[in-house]
Amino acid sequence: MKLAGLELVRVAMPLVAPFRTSFGTETSRDVLLVRAALTGGAAGDGVEGWAECAAPDEPFYSSEYVGGAADVVARWFVPMLAAAGELSPDAVAPALARVKGHRMAKAAVETAVLDAWLRAHGVPLARFLGAVRERVDCGVSVGIMDSIPQLLDAVAGYLDEGYVRIKLKIEPGWDVEPVRAVRERFGDDVPLQVDANTAYTLGDAPRLERLDAFGLLLVEQPLDEEDVAGHAELARRLRTPVCLDESVVSARAAADAIRTGACSVVNVKPGRVGGYLEARRIHDVCVAMGVPVWCGGMLETGIGRAANLALAALPGFTLPGDTSASRRYYAEDVTPEFVLDGGTLPVPDGPGIGVDPLPDALARFATSRTWLDPTSP
Numbered sequence: 507m508k509l510a511g512l513e514l515v516r517v518a519m520p521l522v523a524p525f526r527t528s529f530g531t532e533t534s535r536d537v538l539l540v541r542a543a544l545t546g547g548a549a550g551d552g553v554e555g556w557a558e559c560a561a562p563d564e565p566f567y568s569s570e571y572v573g574g575a576a577d578v579v580a581r582w583f584v585p586m587l588a589a590a591g592e593l594s595p596d597a598v599a600p601a602l603a604r605v606k607g608h609r610m611a612k613a614a615v616e617t618a619v620l621d622a623w624l625r626a627h628g629v630p631l632a633r634f635l636g637a638v639r640e641r642v643d644c645g646v647s648v649g650i651m652d653s654i655p656q657l658l659d660a661v662a663g664y665l666d667e668g669y670v671r672i673k674l675k676i677e678p679g680w681d682v683e684p685v686r687a688v689r690e691r692f693g694d695d696v697p698l699q700v701d702a703n704t705a706y707t708l709g710d711a712p713r714l715e716r717l718d719a720f721g722l723l724l725v726e727q728p729l730d731e732e733d734v735a736g737h738a739e740l741a742r743r744l745r746t747p748v749c750l751d752e753s754v755v756s757a758r759a760a761a762d763a764i765r766t767g768a769c770s771v772v773n774v775k776p777g778r779v780g781g782y783l784e785a786r787r788i789h790d791v792c793v794a795m796g797v798p799v800w801c802g803g804m805l806e807t808g809i810g811r812a813a814n815l816a817l818a819a820l821p822g823f824t825l826p827g828d829t830s831a832s833r834r835y836y837a838e839d840v841t842p843e844f845v846l847d848g849g850t851l852p853v854p855d856g857p858g859i860g861v862d863p864l865p866d867a868l869a870r871f872a873t874s875r876t877w878l879d880p881t882s883p
């Protein structure tokens with residue numbers, strides 16, 4: 507099969523409530539969706555696939571942002587894929603390898619091609635990846651709040667909805683107190699973890715050591731993304747397991763971080779690592795090295811959420827992910843809504859990612875649609 511073209515669809519998605527992390531507050535999400543059209547396969551012409559780019563509006567989580575992702579896809583990836591000729595899902599990453607970084611943009615293009623290819627072959631993404639579950643346990647990520655009572659109300663609501671694990675966003679000044687308050691109100695049995703999004707330094711180790719009293723599942727990315735050695739030092743000082751998110755940009759980075767003791771748990775986000783094929787390699791590395799792995803989240807719409815649920819159904823994903831229901835973030839989704847049931851979401855079982863954007867919702871949320879034709883640069 508060959509690339510007939512890519513469409514970039516930008517959708518403006520208001521969040522149900524502001525989401526505050528150590529790097530900023532989001533009130534809406536400008537999401538890039540990618541539609542890949544392939545021709546020349548056994549299934550005939552007109553096979554298409556969808557993917558969601560994880561890149562946020564602003565380059566504050568990592569260097570990538572939605573405008574940069576759209577630009578690198580249009581300016582570089584489309585001509586490179588056209589030049590590559592015959593396309594299969596595993597040919598996409600090698601075709602784009604000359605471009606450094608831009609993993610979220612690469613992941614979106616690879617996933618759109620993968621979805622089209624799987625649809626042409628009638629294979630669900632979950633089966634292709636090696637999933638072993640039909641439903642996955644879901645956790646929820648709870649933003650930094652203005653007050654402890656406000657946080658406790660939010661956590662109470664999520665526990666009522668059935669989420670099986672709570673993750674609190676932390677930063678210096680919002681760490682020990684909120685964790686203590688959640689433990690006091692909801693007890694020691696609630697699976698609880700924290701995520702600092704790189705907000706601390708090794709000098710904060712005494713403060714982070716105080717979290718050891720609360721029986722947390724893990725502390726996620728306390729230090730700078732490039733400070734893998736610092737995480738190894740910190741991990742030696744903490745009883746709470748250290749989990750890496752931002753630092754793990756590839757299977758090699760995951761293996762190095764585990765081998766050097768920088769983490770004992772891994773958060774996998776397909777966008778951050780360049781796609782679902784690399785995400786599966788990270789899963790395999792973690793299983794081989796005996797390290798638990800879980801699926802992170804980037805405030806996905808139903809398109810990204812569907813594919814993440816397929817990944818989270820692999821056997822090594824032994825901790826609940828940030829694979830929350832549509833309603834955690836959006837009053838209305840661009841796909842049929844994902845609804846939490848018994849703390850779980852269903853793994854889509856249709857071909858490819860198993861969901862399509864609803865044309866009507868797409869029409870209302872879209873702010874731009876750009877067709878990229880590989881034959882006319």
Ligand code: NPQ
Nearest residue numbers: 527532562567647802803804805828
């Ligand atoms: C994390 N996600 O695990 C990320 C961080 C994050 C669910 O906690 C816009 C787009 C805003 C992506 C804020 C969760 C974001 C974002 C935070 C991702 O570190």
Ligand code: MG
Nearest residue numbers: 701726727751
């Ligand atoms: Mg994180």
